[in-house]
Amino acid sequence: MALTLKSQEFRREREAGWLELEALVAQAQQRGLKSLPTDALRRFPLLYRSALSSLSVARSIALDRALLAYLEDLSLRAFVALYARPVAIGAAIREFLARSLPRAVRSISVHVWIALAALAVGAISGFVLVNADEGWYPVIVPAGLAGGRGPGSTREELRKVLFAQTHSGSSLLAFANALFSNNTLVSLLAFGLGILGGIPTLLLTFANGLMVGAFLALHAHRGLGRDFTGWLLIHGVTELGAIVIFAAAGMRLGELVLFPGPYSRTDALAVHGGAIGETAVGGVLMLLAAAVLEGVFREAVASTDQRLTIAFATFLFWTLYFCLVGRR
Amino acid sequence: MTGAGKLARSERRLMTPEGVPLRIELAEPGERIAAFLADVSLATAGALVVLLAGALASAGLKATLPVALFVSFLVRNGYFIFFELRWAGTTPGKRLLGLRVIDRRGGPLRAGSVVARNLTRQAEFFFPAEMVLMTRGWVWRLADILPAAIWIAAMAAIYYLSPDRLRAGDLIAGTLVIAAPKRVLTEDLARGAQVFEFTQEQLQHYGVKELQVLEDVLREGHNAESARLRSEIAERIQKRIGWTQQAIAGREMEGFLRDFYRAQRAFLESRKNLGEERADKFHAAGVVAPQARKDTN
Numbered sequence: 001m002a003l004t005l006k007s008q009e010f011r012r013e014r015e016a017g018w019l020e021l022e023a024l025v026a027q028a029q030q031r032g033l034k035s036l037p038t039d040a041l042r043r044f045p046l047l048y049r050s051a052l053s054s055l056s057v058a059r060s061i062a063l064d065r066a067l068l069a070y071l072e073d074l075s076l077r078a079f080v081a082l083y084a085r086p087v088a089i090g091a092a093i094r095e096f097l098a099r100s101l102p103r104a105v106r107s108i109s110v111h112v113w114i115a116l117a118a119l120a121v122g123a124i125s126g127f128v129l130v131n132a133d134e135g136w137y138p139v140i141v142p143a144g145l146a147g148g149r150g151p152g153s154t155r156e157e158l159r160k161v162l163f164a165q166t167h168s169g170s171s172l173l174a175f176a177n178a179l180f181s182n183n184t185l186v187s188l189l190a191f192g193l194g195i196l197g198g199i200p201t202l203l204l205t206f207a208n209g210l211m212v213g214a215f216l217a218l219h220a221h222r223g224l225g226r227d228f229t230g231w232l233l234i235h236g237v238t239e240l241g242a243i244v245i246f247a248a249a250g251m252r253l254g255e256l257v258l259f260p261g262p263y264s265r266t267d268a269l270a271v272h273g274g275a276i277g278e279t280a281v282g283g284v285l286m287l288l289a290a291a292v293l294e295g296v297f298r299e300a301v302a303s304t305d306q307r308l309t310i311a312f313a314t315f316l317f318w319t320l321y322f323c324l325v326g327r328r
Numbered sequence: 329m330t331g332a333g334k335l336a337r338s339e340r341r342l343m344t345p346e347g348v349p350l351r352i353e354l355a356e357p358g359e360r361i362a363a364f365l366a367d368v369s370l371a372t373a374g375a376l377v378v379l380l381a382g383a384l385a386s387a388g389l390k391a392t393l394p395v396a397l398f399v400s401f402l403v404r405n406g407y408f409i410f411f412e413l414r415w416a417g418t419t420p421g422k423r424l425l426g427l428r429v430i431d432r433r434g435g436p437l438r439a440g441s442v443v444a445r446n447l448t449r450q451a452e453f454f455f456p457a458e459m460v461l462m463t464r465g466w467v468w469r470l471a472d473i474l475p476a477a478i479w480i481a482a483m484a485a486i487y488y489l490s491p492d493r494l495r496a497g498d499l500i501a502g503t504l505v506i507a508a509p510k511r512v513l514t515e516d517l518a519r520g521a522q523v524f525e526f527t528q529e530q531l532q533h534y535g536v537k538e539l540q541v542l543e544d545v546l547r548e549g550h551n552a553e554s555a556r557l558r559s560e561i562a563e564r565i566q567k568r569i570g571w572t573q574q575a576i577a578g579r580e581m582e583g584f585l586r587d588f589y590r591a592q593r594a595f596l597e598s599r600k601n602l603g604e605e606r607a608d609k610f611h612a613a614g615v616v617a618p619q620a621r622k623d624t625n
Contacts, residue, residue: 005594006601008518018513052348061600063593065540066514066547072351073509079344080416080508084430084437087413092439100440175398185459188451192496253500266492270432270502277444277500284447 007062014054018071021047021078028081048078096278099326104278106322111248111255118202119244122209123216130217140214145182149215155222162224162231163302174295181294183208183239184287187246191280194250197258201250208243212236230307235294237314242286249279286318337507340492343434352430354493355505359425366421371407375400397458401450408446413439418508432492432504441501448497452483517546517589524576524587530569531595537608539596542589558585 024044028036036044055071062068105112129136134151141150149158186208193200212232219228253269253276260268269276293314301307337353344350355363379399411419417429417437429445431437456476487495492504545561548554559581565571565588576584596606605611 005518005590006597007593008516011516015513022513049346052344052346055350056348061597063536063539063596063600064516064518065543066511067516070511070513073511074513075348076342076350076352076509079350079434080428080430083345083435084416084428086416087437087439087442089410089413092413096440096443104440185455188455192451195496266432266490266494266499269499273500273502274438274440277448277502278440280500281440281443281447 007058007064007067010054010057010061011064011067014050017047017050018054018074021051022074025074025077025081029077033081033085044078045082048075048082051075051078096281100278101282102322102325104275105245105248105282107275108248108252108279111251112244114202114251115205115244115247118205118247119209119212119240122206122211123213124209126210126213126215127217127220128213129210130214131220134218134221137214137218140210145211149218151218153218153222155224158219158222158224159227162219162227165299174299175291181291183243183290187243187283187287190243191246191250191253191283194247194253195257196254198251198254201247201254205243205247208240212240226308227304230304230311231298233311234298234301234307234314235290237311238286238293238318239290241318242283242290245279245283245286249276249283252276252279338493340504342430342432342504345434352504353507353509355425355427355507357488357493359427359507360505363419363421363425363427366424367408367419368404370420371404372400374407375403378403393461397461401454404454405446405450408449409443412437412442412446417442422505426508426510427505428508429503429505432498432502437503441503445497445501445503448500449495452496453480456480514547517543517586518593520586520590522587522590524573524584524591526569526588526591528595530571531592533569533609534592535606535608535611536596539589539592542585542592546585546589555582558582561585562588 020043024036024040024047028044033041033044051071052075055075058068058071126140130140137151138146147161149161186204190201190204193204215232216225216228219225253273256268256272256276257265263271293310297310298307301310337356340352340354341349342352375396379396382399408419412429415423418427422428429437429442431441456479460473460476483496486499487493490499494504498504542561545554545558548557562576562581562585565585566576599606
């Protein structure tokens with residue numbers, strides 16, 4: 001039997017191209033795509049495509065398992081070298097802040113409005129309930145979070161908390177304490193529980209609003225409504241904003257899990273999930289900003305007027321940022 | 329060896345933008361945990377250096393638990409995100425274990441995905457673990473640990489139950505962790521001069537599966553054990569195909585096997601070109617012997 005095999009011929013014709021591609025891929029992986037000379041850079045995609053076509057042919061004719069495995073690997077390596085490129089970090093950050101993040105949040109604006117509504121309804125309900133009867137207060141606010149403030153507190157006790165100087169020593173410590181507070185946990189839970197269909201997320205957001213309303217009513221009864229608002233909102237605009245953002249991302253997550261459309265659930269997440277991840281990253285940034293405001297600025301700024309001014313400024317900033325930045 | 333019995337990873341298909349699906353091998357859980365531990369050790373070492381430097385630089389900064397947790401939060405996430413961006417989906421730990429993060433849709437790995445999958449790890453594992461640290465210092469009660477433990481267990485369940493071995497961060501970021509390929513082009517076994525000739529009837533017995541087993545055997549290293557295996561297989565093949573041309577002994581067995589491999593592959597390839605797939609030796613279950621087959625034609 002002197003005839004050459006078809007598969008042998010196929011391999012002989014194309015082998016040189018494969019080996020050249022392999023060398024280019026190895027160099028690109030070690031020293032980056034940019035280290036390749038211009039000529040090699042021009043040949044890279046051509047060699048990659050011809051390797052893909054070799055693979056398609058080999059899949060249908062080759063009985064040589066090692067060859068097929070080699071081609072599969074080579075194609076994947078070239079694919080990775082071409083598509084999973086190193087990212088310039090500065091440019092990535094700029095792109096994220098100036099475009100991806102506000103666009104991602106706008107793309108789930110319906111969910112943001114729903115989360116905002118849940119928070120607002122919660123706050124109003126909490127206020128109305130505690131306003132009518134302070135007996136509701138311990139029901140709504142867990143003892144651990146009340147920090148000793150309750151229906152039994154006097155005006156002076158409440159005032160002391162609002163203008164306390166607890167962390168005057170280290171601002172980093174104050175910042176870290178603020179970061180690892182209840183609201184970080186609530187935000188992450190609101191997001192994570194989204195995977196259960198979004199309802200727990202809504203409930204959690206509502207419950208958080210309830211607490212805010214209950215606190216407000218408690219202070220308002222003792223003539224501290226305005227001072228409390230300043231104390232809360234100086235960081236609260238940003239922090240409650242983060243909770244709303246996380247809750248919106250969580251609800252979108254739940255929506256994709258419940259209604260994946262024409263895709264499988266994991267595919268639906270891969271296709272539409274980009275905005276969810278980006279929104280959550282934005283939420284983390286907002287939590288960090290809130291921790292700075294709470295840990296550092298609230299202690300430094302003891303006047304309610306100034307606190308309210310800062311609160312309004314942050315409100316304006318986030319609104320404009322999410323509504324206007326990065327529009328096409 | 330390219331052996332069939334080697335660790336079989338779960339395989340998936342990834343559609344490239346060029347429209348050719350590529351075979352990818354998912355990273356094994358053990359590999360991912362090992363890579364994670366390696367990376368966390370490095371990042372923790374980095375965080376310790378930062379904390380020590382900070383304590384030395386300013387006497388006022390005490391490394392309290394919240395500060396330590398915050399610094400390690402920054403260093404750890406900075407570490408993962410920096411490497412996964414700059415090293416195109418790998419970190420030192422992942423390189424050690426030969427793993428790589430890719431985009432699940434077959435597109436480029438986006439910066440947003442990298443950040444999201446790493447921050448999610450924070451929520452999956454580190455925050456619950458740190459909440460335990462924060463609540464009771466170093467003395468824990470079961471009731472304090474339980475919620476965090478349940479949370480982490482639920483996250484592990486997502487990973488183990490997801491069809492493509494995706495942890496929550498991969499789900500959200502649309503990424504996938506694969507074992508980086510590294511096969512080399514081996515010699516074509518069908519190369520070289522043919523010494524032994526086979527008749528068409530002698531090539532009727534085996535299918536593609538047997539051919540590939542033979543390929544594995546031929547690609548195995550040269551030692552006494554594999555030489556013994558090869559001559560045993562050569563004898564079995566001779567018996568099965570009714571080899572009567574010439575007696576073969578000792579060293580010739582190797583050449584006989586290679587020639588048989590080449591002839592069998594040529595035969596199966598030509599059959600395949602004619603549209604007849606012979607998956608294995610049972611391809612003609614109804615037909616007992618090649619002779620009978622000829623008679624019916």
